[in-house]
Amino acid sequence: MKNALVLQSDFGISDGAVSAMHGVANSVDHELKIFDLTHDIPPYDIWDASYRLWQTVTYWTKGTVFVSVVDPGVGSTRRSVAVETGSGQYVITPDNGSLTHISRTEGIVAVREIDESVNRLPKSGESYTFHGRDIYAYTGARLASGVISFEGVGPELPISSIVQLPVKEAIAEENKVEGIIDILDIRFGNLWTNISRGLFKTLAIPYGGTIEVEIKHDGRSIYKNMMTFGRSFADTHKGEPLVYINSLDNMAVAINQGSFAKAYGIRTGSNWVVIFRKIEE
Incomplete structure (x- = not known):
């Protein structure tokens, strides 16, 4: 065969x-x-x-x-x-x-x-x-x-x-989940993380809710901002950032009709850390 x-x-x-x-x-x-x-x-x-x-x-x-x-x-x-x-x-x-x-x-x-x-x-x-x-x-x-x-x-x-590259596993802590930027959605510049939908859901953020996103490189904060957690890009206006679930059932970060990676010089690997924090009211 x-x-x-x-x-x-x-x-x-x-x-x-x-x-x-x-x-x-x-x-x-x-x-x-x-x-x-x-x-x-x-x-x-x-x-x-x-x-x-x-x-x-x-x-x-x-x-x-x-x-x-x-x-x-x-x-x-x-x-x-x-x-x-x-x-x-x-x-x-x-x-x-x-x-x-x-x-x-x-x-x-x-x-x-x-x-x-x-x-x-x-x-x-x-x-x-x-x-x-x-x-x-x-x-x-x-x-x-x-x-x-x-x-x-x-x-x-x-x-x-077999040779293995260093990998930082995604973890959940009180009011936050942390992982790495695993890959870029190359054509559109979206950030795909290794944080699963299930792990993210432990934060109990509803669709349309707001979450704080921080990105670090080698321990240094590169980006920190509040974003909408949406089902799709239609949940934000053009040029606005959002958090969404990608096609592999992991969490992703994007700019609606823009390249997040290009805008902030983001790359991939275990030294690029992403943190989602639930903001207590």
Whole structure:
């Protein structure tokens, strides 16, 4: 049985890199269905790659193979791995932290290191700078098309050995919840947090209610203001900020028809903290 192959990278589409990956996969099996998750990950941004995988993986059927190539350590001693997720998909990627979000949410049930003596594009010579084409796309296509089994990827590794990026878990305290800015809704500049709807609801803020929002970077306050908690952008006027529940059932911060991230220079990661405070009347 053939499974879908889904590609992600920070390569962009202004040159032939992504097309080369498609070509390698197609050469393995002309009938293989190949899709793109995104190739607009910011260059070298492993955190972003990790999040985009988690954002997407569970919407694909069991057996789907993802290839994620954001690889600032290409040619170094970092490992190339394939993992089976708790929801039954496979991810092929450098072992550099790009599995962090999936590991925390879906779980990883098995890990194998890619045996490059077998799973490497024939006649790829001694190039060590395009593993996305020569190793990851090639191995991913072989796995998705059934040329190799998961066991055929290479030797098994301990799950605990997978590299993890530092993550600050969302917490609830008296009259406040605190988390991090996990990712940006890139096109619109909204801030997506790791604070779940359920955790936020412990504050008992009704729709249309007001809440204080503070954003800190490395402990320094960057932004602090009162906002409306709304169901959608229609609950505020153009140019006004709001708090809402995003499509992943987590809390988000936005400016109606504006870019919050651009307006205040906000980025993502464990050192970008967001705090929602209930104001006592």
